[in-house]
Every structure is written in structure tokens, then in C-alpha cells.
Amino acid sequence: MDINSNHIKKINDFKDKGNKEFNKEKNKDKLNKRAITYFQLGIKYFNDEKHKIEINDQINKLISILYSNLSLMYLKGDEIILSLEASNKSIEFNNQNSKAFYYQSICKSYLCDYKGSMESIDKAISISKQDEKVVQQRNRLIEITNNKVKEDVYFENVLKNQKLENVAYENSIEKGRYLISKRLIKRGEEILRIAPFSFSLNGKYVSKFCGVCYQKKSIDNLLKCKDCDDFAICKECKAPNEPLSKYHPNDLCVLYKLNNEYYKMNNFEIANEDNKERGLTDERRLYINTIYNIFKNKTNNKAVVEVDNAISSSVIDVLNLSKKLLNHTNESQRAYSDSTKMKTDILELIFKSFYGANTLKKDEISNIIRIVDCNSHGYSDVISQKKKASGLYPFSCYTNHSCIPNSDYFIDKHGVMVLYASSDIQESEAITISYIYFLNRVEKRRKDLLNGHNFFCTCDQCSFQSSLTEEVCDKCNEIIPSTIGNSNLVYKEPKSLKETGFNYICPKGHTKSSLVYDIDNDQLYPTIAENYSKCKDLRNFRKINIFKEMLENRDFVKKLTPREFEVTPLAKYIANPKKSNSMLFEELINLVRGSVECGLTKSIEESNYSTYLVYDYYDLYKSLLLESKPQILKLNSIRDIIIKLLTPMVYNQNKPRIDKKLNKHLSNKINLKKNK
Structure with a gap:
């Protein structure tokens, strides 16, 4: 009998059990801990018995598969660093494992190492030229690279045409293009002002707020559009004898009406309670406003909205922004791709109904939707957190993200974004805002940033919190360092369906077994x-x-x-x-x-x-x-x-x-x- 046969059988047994757990449809853990446990046990068995095993291609390929499967589990669980480490190990054992290079490429792109990501995907393609997922990943990287080139052009134009007193521009491989402070900016100081390219009030505020100064007004002080009922202007903003169309173009009015009629005709259910009867959510209103501004100004390279002392943007500036990628790595990303296709079809139909064949093409509309989704900012009341509006402010996209940001913004009475320091910002320090709700737990923040902005956050706050724990010892009540990959974590074959196989060792040496999360029995x-x-x-x-x-x-x-x-x-x-x-x-x-x-x-x-x-x-x-x-x-x-x-x-x-x-x-x- 071959000296390796029993060892191969044992390792294959762990691999098969891990694959079985992965294929279970009702596994409620986003991070499939049971599958990870079996793959880790297969690797542990190999490491423990390595001195008894004759190392050959068959063994190396088998261990490489265990590591690439492990990389996939971590990737699906948004544990990008661990996924990258596993893919690296997989390649060490077999440099012809195309899946390992594919997972490695995805991880590197999420960590903004686009050059390294392209090298990995090119290697995957050289091994498996017909793999559709591999080709899609390369196309996404090409799209990202092209976006970065366009963004450079936009940034250079802004620097030439705008006087930036408080900030300067930096570029690095790790952080991309970003803003830094030219001087010490004290907490509460204004940093810069940015005019909107497009802006949209939330549905329930349309009839109560002026669509020009965005202030709440009494009903007697508002003049409403009688045709679409989706715009109002206060008497202070409307100049005497000026037609309403100067502030609310007739074309935009018709597009709003077409949208409402389309949704009413097709009986689409509107999830937003504030817009059930109206049929026009603030999201779709922002899409329509942005597409309309681009369509009407596409031959004009001037700023669409100009406000004194604020950075303005043209059509080309908007089209040069990053787009939310049409990924298919996980279910939420696939759902976004399907949703984008549906929105594109509807908006193309609405614009064609009014403008005919001269309107924007389907791929142009899809790109605009993805630009808005990736770069728009919500506007909440400064003390009540009620979302009142959304807007597209192109230059604001060059403030980097942090989960402990040093700046924040509000929208003034002209719809201008006012960026200000929320803590002291030192000279040459990067200006940062938070792209998401940063009081969420680290896993939720990282997931939102991956799906919404195509990167894995490694800011100081995420690094700090990801090293902490949710596990407490049942025997001594000590907090257990339970981060995945921590030395206090050991893997044991689950004895029941409730066990994950993750076992944590507390500082006093007690062992606690992690259970499969059961939403019906939340303890x-x-x-x-x-x-x-x-x-x-x-x-x-x-x-x-x-x-x-x-x-x-x-x-x-x-x-x-x-x-x-x-x-x-x-x-x-x-x-x-x-x-x-x-x-x-x-x-x-x-x-x-x-x-x-x-x-x-x-x-x-x-x-x-x-x-x-x-x-x-x-x-x-x-x-x-x-x-x-x-x-x-x-x-x-x-x-x-x-x-x-x-x-x-x-x-x-x-x-x-x-x-x-x-x-x-x-x-x-x-x-x-x-x-x-």
C-alpha cells in the first residue's frame, strides 16, 4: 500500500466534510465556521503528520485545495486579510491553482493593491483561460484602472481652476488620490464648500420645503408645481414675474410625471413609506436629476451649478468619478447588479418616452446610476438625524474614508456641502470623512464598505476593534480574545450540529465552544x-x-x-x-x-x-x-x-x-x- 494513502484519505475526509458544510443551503452563518473548521483540521493533520508523509505533487495539490477553499470561506465572510493569507499559502503548495490566484486578486483589489491584483488575475487567466469569473474580475480591474485615470484628469482640472486655501492634493499607491490639510485646522473650522451637481429632497419634504433654499416653509409661503406636484419654491426665492420653469424646468416636470405614471401603471410596490402614493423616491429623483443634467449639458464643459466660494462641477467631472462595480462575488453584489439592470431599463424607457432616440444610451444610464450609487451623499438634519435629501457632490469624493474621521459636513441653505473639521486636523494630515454609519460594529462597517465602495477598511479603528472579542468564558466570566486567527482559538471536530468547531481558550485556560448562531433562540x-x-x-x-x-x-x-x-x-x-x-x-x-x-x-x-x-x-x-x-x-x-x-x-x-x-x-x- 502507498505510504501516503491513509494520510490522503484522512485529509480528503476533512475536505469533503468542509465542502458538505459549504454546500448547505440553510447555513445561517455568513462566516461558515463549520466549513472553516474542517478545512483547518485537514491542514492541521497535514502539519502534525508531515514527518510521516512523503511530500509529492498529489499531497501539495490537496493541501493547496484546502487553503484555497479556506480562502473562499474567509472571502465570503468578509475576512479579507485572512482570505489573502490563505490564498498565498495555497499558491505556495501549488502555483498552478487558478482559484487561489483568483481569490488572491479579489483580496488585493479590496485592499486597493490594483497592480498586484492585476498580476494575480493575469496568472489565473494564464492557467484557466475559459473561466468566466476570472475574466470578469480582470474586466473589473480594467474598469477600476480606467476610472483612476479619469479621476486624475478631474482632480488636475479642479486644482487648475479652483483656489483651495485649506487643502492640498496627494497621491499614493496605498491611499490613491486624497486631500490633506495645508495647516492646522481647529475643530469646528470650515475646510471647504462644494456645490451640488444634482440634488433631491426626500419625498415627504418635497411639499414642505423650498426646492431652492431647502428650508421648511409654511404652506402659504410655498408655490407648488401643479403638473407634477414634486417641486415647490418659497416666495423669498422666486423673483417677481419669473416663471416657475426657471427654477423647475418643464422637461424635469414631465420626467417626474412619466416616472409616477410608469410605476402606477405597473403596480410596483414602493418600499419607502413616504413615497408609496407618489411613486417617486428620493433615490429615483436623484437619478432623474443627474441624468437630466448630464443629458442637457453633455456638450457644455461648464459647471452645471455655480455658487460663490464653492467648488463646482461639470458633466465631464461627474462622468470621471468612480462607479460602483457590478461584482458577482457574493449574493448582495449579485442582487445589486440585477437591481441596476432593472433601474436602467426603467429610466431608459422614461427618457425615451419624452426625448425619443436622441436620449442617452442604456450603458450611459447604467454608468450614471452606478456613479450616483458610489458617490452620492445623504443629508440629514443636524440634530434629528432625519434624512432630508441626497446630492451628488463630485469633489467630496476625494476625501478618504475613516471610521474615526476628522471631518464632517452639513448642507447649507443653498444646497452647498460645507465640510468642516470635527476634530483638530494637523498640517499634512489626510482629510477624512465616514462613508457609512461608523457606530456600527466593525464587521457591518467593513461589509457595507466592500459592497458599496469596493474596499476593505483597515483604518486604525477597524484594526483596533477587530482584535477585540464577543466571547466571555462561561466558567470565570473572563473576556476571551476570540478574533479568528488568534492563538486563543483552536479547532475541534464538532460533536453536534449546534457546534461550529471554534473553541476559545480564556486567559485562565478554560475552553468555550462556539455555537452556530440561532436567530430563533438569541441568547x-x-x-x-x-x-x-x-x-x-x-x-x-x-x-x-x-x-x-x-x-x-x-x-x-x-x-x-x-x-x-x-x-x-x-x-x-x-x-x-x-x-x-x-x-x-x-x-x-x-x-x-x-x-x-x-x-x-x-x-x-x-x-x-x-x-x-x-x-x-x-x-x-x-x-x-x-x-x-x-x-x-x-x-x-x-x-x-x-x-x-x-x-x-x-x-x-x-x-x-x-x-x-x-x-x-x-x-x-x-x-x-x-x-x-
Whole structure:
């Protein structure tokens, strides 16, 4: 008998078990831990028995397959660094494994190493020329490279034509093109102003806000478009004797109407509650506005919207922006590709219905949709977090992302994006904003950035949080360093379907087996809220979001069944009638503060987290106003905290809106107290 036959049989057995777990349709773990366990056990067996095995091509190819399968599992679980390491090991054992080069290429592209990614995919193609996925990956890389060249052209044009007092331009292989500070910029200082190329109010605000100054106005002060009912202008913005078409072009009005009629005719269900009857969501309105501006100005290289002291953009500037890629690496990316195709078909039909064959082609419309999806910014109220609008601000796309950003923005009364420092920015430091909600846990943030912006975040905050844990020892209650790949993690063959095979060793030597996540029996939150602040690590970010979601839907939570309370103790805690809304919001604020300040940020008042804390303080403010016994001193104190967190510059530029929200309700409460 061949000396290797028993060893090959054993390793193949682990590989087959891992493949079986991978092929299970109902596996609820995004990161398939059971499959990873079997592949890791196959590799461990090889390493332990290597001195007894005759190393040959058959063995090397088998181990290479284990590593490439492992790379795929990590890739699907958004563990990009681990996936890259596994693909590298796979290639070490077999440099003809095309799948390993393919996974390596994807990982390198997510880490913005486009040159290395292209080298890997070229190697994969040389091995497997007919593999459709490999060819698609190469085409995506070509698209990314072309985008980068176009972006360079746009940036150079801006530098020639715009005077940038506070920022300069840098370019590097690791970070691409980005902005840096020319000097020390203090927290609260304005950095630059950017005019929109296109802008769209949220559906429910269209009839209440002026479409020119974007301010809420009384019904008597608004002149509405009677044809489409999707535009209004206040009397202060509309010049006497000027037709409405000067501010709301007739063509755009017709396009809005066509969109509404199309959706009504086809009975499409609108997910956004604010737009069910209207049929025109803010997303589609922004698509239509952007396509319309490009179609009407495609032969004109001048700025579409010009505002004094703000960076403006032309059609060519927009078309040179990065596009959201049509990836097919995972289900959400495939769903985006399908969704983009459907949107393209609908918008092409709408524009052709009005302009005929002279309109933009299907591929041009698809590219515009992907540009908007990758580069548009939402606009929320500065204290209430209600999304009011979306806009495309091309130059803002050259601020790099960070999960602990040093700048933020708001939209002024002219629709201009005002970028300001949310913490002190040193000279030559990169200007950063957050592309996503950065209080989400690290896994969620990285997934959102992968799917929405085509990169894997390795910022200091993500690196810090990814080294933390969600596991606590059942025996000694010690926090276990349970990061995948950590030396405290060992793999053991699962003894039941509930076990993942991941076993964690606590600092005192106890072993804890990780179980398959069961959404029907969620025991992830066994402690009540006041104990959360003791967990100064990653778990807080998950619990903050669950806590906040339940608190915002407290009326629903109170109606849960005893069984549902039993499996989700946090819901029972939130529903406790002895806890007022204001008490719970105060606990939430303390939880946010404790979570942020235990990490890389020493003071929440000096960081971008202050922006998000404003929203929680405003919720606390509103909850106190609704209580039967008004606490006027406390309300005034919270009002002062909100204004301080906003910084003087943000407060002064939004003073009428902020004072109206805070003082109106407070005045009513004071008057009510006096009357009593």
C-alpha cells in the first residue's frame, strides 16, 4: 500500500466534510465556521503528520485545495486579510491553482493593491483561460484602472481652476488620490464648500420645503408645481414675474410625471413609506436629476451649478468619478447588479418616452446610476438625524474614508456641502470623512464598505476593534480574545450540529465552544443594559445598535410575548414600565460614551462621534419634553450640550433651524408649567 494513502484519505475526509458544510443551503452563518473548521483540521493533520508523509505533487495539490477553499470561506465572510493569507499559502503548495490566484486578486483589489491584483488575475487567466469569473474580475480591474485615470484628469482640472486655501492634493499607491490639510485646522473650522451637481429632497419634504433654499416653509409661503406636484419654491426665492420653469424646468416636470405614471401603471410596490402614493423616491429623483443634467449639458464643459466660494462641477467631472462595480462575488453584489439592470431599463424607457432616440444610451444610464450609487451623499438634519435629501457632490469624493474621521459636513441653505473639521486636523494630515454609519460594529462597517465602495477598511479603528472579542468564558466570566486567527482559538471536530468547531481558550485556560448562531433562540444579550458598559470592547457596538433599535420601536417591543422576552432579555429590559424613555436614552448615551472613549478616541467632544451623540441627546431632549413633570433645568442643560457638541460654526450657520427645534418645544413646556 502507498505510504501516503491513509494520510490522503484522512485529509480528503476533512475536505469533503468542509465542502458538505459549504454546500448547505440553510447555513445561517455568513462566516461558515463549520466549513472553516474542517478545512483547518485537514491542514492541521497535514502539519502534525508531515514527518510521516512523503511530500509529492498529489499531497501539495490537496493541501493547496484546502487553503484555497479556506480562502473562499474567509472571502465570503468578509475576512479579507485572512482570505489573502490563505490564498498565498495555497499558491505556495501549488502555483498552478487558478482559484487561489483568483481569490488572491479579489483580496488585493479590496485592499486597493490594483497592480498586484492585476498580476494575480493575469496568472489565473494564464492557467484557466475559459473561466468566466476570472475574466470578469480582470474586466473589473480594467474598469477600476480606467476610472483612476479619469479621476486624475478631474482632480488636475479642479486644482487648475479652483483656489483651495485649506487643502492640498496627494497621491499614493496605498491611499490613491486624497486631500490633506495645508495647516492646522481647529475643530469646528470650515475646510471647504462644494456645490451640488444634482440634488433631491426626500419625498415627504418635497411639499414642505423650498426646492431652492431647502428650508421648511409654511404652506402659504410655498408655490407648488401643479403638473407634477414634486417641486415647490418659497416666495423669498422666486423673483417677481419669473416663471416657475426657471427654477423647475418643464422637461424635469414631465420626467417626474412619466416616472409616477410608469410605476402606477405597473403596480410596483414602493418600499419607502413616504413615497408609496407618489411613486417617486428620493433615490429615483436623484437619478432623474443627474441624468437630466448630464443629458442637457453633455456638450457644455461648464459647471452645471455655480455658487460663490464653492467648488463646482461639470458633466465631464461627474462622468470621471468612480462607479460602483457590478461584482458577482457574493449574493448582495449579485442582487445589486440585477437591481441596476432593472433601474436602467426603467429610466431608459422614461427618457425615451419624452426625448425619443436622441436620449442617452442604456450603458450611459447604467454608468450614471452606478456613479450616483458610489458617490452620492445623504443629508440629514443636524440634530434629528432625519434624512432630508441626497446630492451628488463630485469633489467630496476625494476625501478618504475613516471610521474615526476628522471631518464632517452639513448642507447649507443653498444646497452647498460645507465640510468642516470635527476634530483638530494637523498640517499634512489626510482629510477624512465616514462613508457609512461608523457606530456600527466593525464587521457591518467593513461589509457595507466592500459592497458599496469596493474596499476593505483597515483604518486604525477597524484594526483596533477587530482584535477585540464577543466571547466571555462561561466558567470565570473572563473576556476571551476570540478574533479568528488568534492563538486563543483552536479547532475541534464538532460533536453536534449546534457546534461550529471554534473553541476559545480564556486567559485562565478554560475552553468555550462556539455555537452556530440561532436567530430563533438569541441568547447573545444575557445581561441587562447597565452591565454593557463593563464590556469595553467590540460587543458594545453591536449592543448599541440593538439597544437603539429596540428603544426607537419601544411600543412594538412592549407587545412581545413572554416567550420572546425569555429568549431576548434586552427586550424585556427595554419594555420595563418602570423605565421611562428618558432613563433609557441616558443609558444609551452613557453606553456610547463608554464604548467610544475606551477605544482610540480619548474625548467624545473632540471627535466625529460628537455628531452622532447630538442625535441621541436630541432624542433624550424630546423624551423629557413628553414627561408629565417638565425638568426645565435639565432640558436647558441638554440644549447647551447639543449646541456645544455641534461647534459654534455649525450652530451659527444652522441657528434658525436648530433654535426653532429646541426653543419652540421648550417654550411650550415652560408656559405649560407656569399655567399649572
